[in-house]
Amino acid sequence: MKDNNMDIVYDVKGLNLWYGDNQALKDINMKIEKNKITAIIGPSGCGKSTFVKTLNRMIENVDGVRTSGEILYYGDDIFTNKLKVEELRTRVGMVFQKPNPFPKSIYENVVYGPKIHGIKDKKLLMKITEESLRGAALWDEVKDRLNENAYSLSGGQQQRLCIARSMAVNPEVILMDEPTSALDPVATMKIEELMEDLKKDYTVVIVTHNMQQAARISDKTAFFLNGELIEFDVTSKIFGTPKDQRTEDYITGRFG
Amino acid sequence: MKETRFNIDENRIKRRIMLNNRVRDLFSVVIVLVMAILLVLLYRIGKDSIGWLDLQFLTSNLSIFPEKAGIKGAIIGSLYMMLVVIPITLILGVATAIYLEEYANDGKVQRFIKINISNLASVPSVIFGLLGLTFFSRMLNLGSSILAGGLTMSLLVLPIVVVAAQEALKAVPSFLREASYGMGADKWTTIWRVILPVALPGILTGAILAMSRAIGETAPLVALGIPTLLMRIPNSLMDNFTVLPIQIYYWTLDSVLTREYTFLAAATIVVLLVTLFILNSIAIVIRNKFQKTF
Incomplete structure (x- = not known):
């Protein structure tokens, strides 16, 4: 019974995750659709970051993590060896909470991915750099200083550089773990504007602490609480007519 | 209230x-x-x-006449020995540190190895000399050649390089590793392209300090039976040799017989001190230049 529906990127089935003895995700079932922005909201410690890091297996870098259940990525279980973790992470890019460019030039940051995949042609690399930086709405700001160190950029620019860097390997999905939580409102707005363009080419899963952000940018929203997926629906429904009382309590600000 | x-x-x-x-x-x-x-x-x-340290002193061979004696042999001996020590300690030391910090799981065996490497760094140097004498000089039959001395000295400073490299690798922020892994990079690509470039200044600083230790160390070579009086300049790794600190040791010992040897020893000490001073300065410059990356 393989799910061959190409509009479903991720099919999460009965996912459990433990940090040692502490269960962080409880029986998550969720389908993530192609070319949509899926927002994950919930209070601190609800497992939303853990969940998104499980989607590209980054969570396995933490000691003592165990999982059960399966996550199908276009029909392939990511926990089996059919899909190498390096391949999964090439097809699924990630943008982290804190901007984390390499201490190299802006150009070297963008071409890091293409280079490790063996691309050496200078012209092609330059083309990838321009396209990726344009895609992340950063090109006009940095086109004359591609050889400057990435740490000379502002925090918001660094985060867009990280988005450009992940776009440079042509991923199908971009995971974002609270990408604007370390940024000021203006930089946050720029990244939100960018999201609308991103979903034309990518499937985006974004974890956010900020409910207004989820309401503004996402097509679908998942509400996590204490490691459980409480409600997952079209964003307007989650914020308009939630089915679960806990979702309503959270989005109306009664807790969290 | x-x-x-x-x-x-x-x-x-x-x-x-x-x-x-x-x-x-x-x-x-x-x-x-x-x-x-x-x-x-x-x-x-x-x-x-003063009056003894001049160009003639640096470029002359040993001589029975103090006025004509120089330390060319000891300088060349020290240089030759470092030619053995530098590649061996850098390659083995950095490789060990990379394995321990990046590849090894944090099990009991690994922790035991890590603790013991730190302990090795504080073992008296003469012990390493005895190890070198038993293993390199006698079992491998290398005698008191440059190779035997260099290998023994490498063993002595290897723990210092390993510990310094481990610290440098540990100091690389984890968000850089995450960034690389998140792009689909494997471990070695991440180490080679991201971690090592960031850790390199720290590794170099530690390595240079270890090298200056090797240049100034005497005891392990005395244990190996390095000749204190050597008239011939070495020209291959299998030749006998002497080094600056041994030369100082020899002249200081014999200053009772020949008073001028005191001055020769002093002049050699100045040469050695200046060399060490320069090496340590380079280490400090590298550290200051690169530590502000983040």
Whole structure:
């Protein structure tokens, strides 16, 4: 019974995750659709970051993590060896909470991915750099200083550089773990504007602490609480007519 | 409303300030004393070397006439030995550190190895000399050649390089690793392209300090039976050799017989000190230049 529906990127089935003895995700079932922005909201410690890091297996870098259940990525279980973790992470890019460019030039940051995949042609690399930086709405700001160190950029620019860097390997999905939580409102707005363009080419899963952000940018929203997926629906429904009382309590600000 | 109150004793505050000042004075005196001892030593050595330390001294062979004697042989011996020590310690040391920090799981065996490498760094150097004598000189039949000396010295400074490289690797922020893994990079690509470039200044600093230790170390070579009096200049790794600190040792010992040897020893000490000073300065410059990346 393989799910061959190409509009479903991720099919999460009965996912459990433990940090040692502490269960962080409880029986998550969720389908993530192609070319949509899926927002994950919930209070601190609800497992939303853990969940998104499980989607590209980054969570396995933490000691003592165990999982059960399966996550199908276009029909392939990511926990089996059919899909190498390096391949999964090439097809699924990630943008982290804190901007984390390499201490190299802006150009070297963008071409890091293409280079490790063996691309050496200078012209092609330059083309990838321009396209990726344009895609992340950063090109006009940095086109004359591609050889400057990435740490000379502002925090918001660094985060867009990280988005450009992940776009440079042509991923199908971009995971974002609270990408604007370390940024000021203006930089946050720029990244939100960018999201609308991103979903034309990518499937985006974004974890956010900020409910207004989820309401503004996402097509679908998942509400996590204490490691459980409480409600997952079209964003307007989650914020308009939630089915679960806990979702309503959270989005109306009664807790969290 | 806060209920508990106590009176502040102003005399107590005064006493504490006084104590602070006395402690500061005490520490100042100690540092002045230490510096003074050092300066007296440097002054005496410097004074003794005047008139003896010149180009002729650096470029001449040993001689039975003190006026003609030079340290060319010892300089070349030290250089040759470093030619063995530098590649061996860098390659083995960095590889060990990479394995321990990046590849090894944090199991009991790994922790045991890590603790013991730190312990090895504090083993007396003469022990390494005896190990070298047994293993390199006798079992591998290398005698007291440059190769035997270089390998022994490598063993001595290897733990220092490993520990320094481990610290440098540990100091690489984890968000850089995450960024690389998140792009689909494998471990070695991440180490080679991201971690090593960031850790390199730290590794180099540690390596240079280890090298200056190797240049100045005497005991392990004495244990190996490195000849103190060598008239011939070595020209291959299998030749016998002598090094600067051994030369100092020899001239100091024999200064009882020939008074001029005191001056030769002093001049050699100055050469060695200047070399070490330059090496340590390079290490400091590298550290300062690169530590502000983040």
